[in-house]
Amino acid sequence: MKLVYFAWVRERIGLSEEEVALPASVSSVRDLLLWLKTRGETYEHALQYPEVIRVAIDQEHAEHGDLIGDAREIALFPPMTGG
Amino acid sequence: MSVQPVIRVQRADFDIAREIEIATSGRPEIGAVVTFSGLCRDDGGTLAALELEHYPGMAERAIGDIAREALQRWPLNAVTVIHRVGRIAPGENIVLVLAASPHRQAAFDGAAFLMDFLKSKAPFWKKLIAADGSDGGWVDAKESDDKALQRWSASEGIKR
Numbered sequence: 001m002k003l004v005y006f007a008w009v010r011e012r013i014g015l016s017e018e019e020v021a022l023p024a025s026v027s028s029v030r031d032l033l034l035w036l037k038t039r040g041e042t043y044e045h046a047l048q049y050p051e052v053i054r055v056a057i058d059q060e061h062a063e064h065g066d067l068i069g070d071a072r073e074i075a076l077f078p079p080m081t082g083g
Numbered sequence: 084m085s086v087q088p089v090i091r092v093q094r095a096d097f098d099i100a101r102e103i104e105i106a107t108s109g110r111p112e113i114g115a116v117v118t119f120s121g122l123c124r125d126d127g128g129t130l131a132a133l134e135l136e137h138y139p140g141m142a143e144r145a146i147g148d149i150a151r152e153a154l155q156r157w158p159l160n161a162v163t164v165i166h167r168v169g170r171i172a173p174g175e176n177i178v179l180v181l182a183a184s185p186h187r188q189a190a191f192d193g194a195a196f197l198m199d200f201l202k203s204k205a206p207f208w209k210k211l212i213a214a215d216g217s218d219g220g221w222v223d224a225k226e227s228d229d230k231a232l233q234r235w236s237a238s239e240g241i242k243r
Binding site: 004006007008056059060061075077078079080081082083 | 121135136137138140141142144145166177178198201202203204205206207208209210221222223224228
């Protein structure tokens, strides 16, 4: 699955996107955030407060309780500041 | 015929007069056009520019969802949303929202609705570039922007 990162999530992780194979234990958005957080210091820094991270599944806003299902692309980013 | 919103994410500036002309030409039923433009603001001479980042694809899609919701809620004849990305200096345009309708209230309300949802639901992020050229960090989202959505609380079509 493809993960894409924006703004300070991208800067802290040090990648704009990557392909990952999710462990079978990851089924919800919340599971994904907690799993990513264990992947190293940069992830720990980016996801220190997972509750503030906004997530989109296949380019649609998602809640942390939502299931990932067969998503192709999941995006992680800070609260949006456009306009 | 259903109204197709005009949605553009671009680096280039936009011309408000030109966008009004495009939205209204050949539509004599339009009696009111409201445009809102958001500009890059410098509080006290500390800012060289903003760097606007977006999520290509989702940005256009999210704006499209918001525009379609506005078209369902008000009798609008035209909706245009243009959001710039990249480096934008103080005084330059960042965003244009245009709503046109037979009467003024729908145009005012439609434009305000579009702008309120754009702020919190469209995937754009602003980074500050300080006057000395250094990285000034990312702009924090404002609680007041989330609160602004509450006045449109009857909106079922837009995901929270």
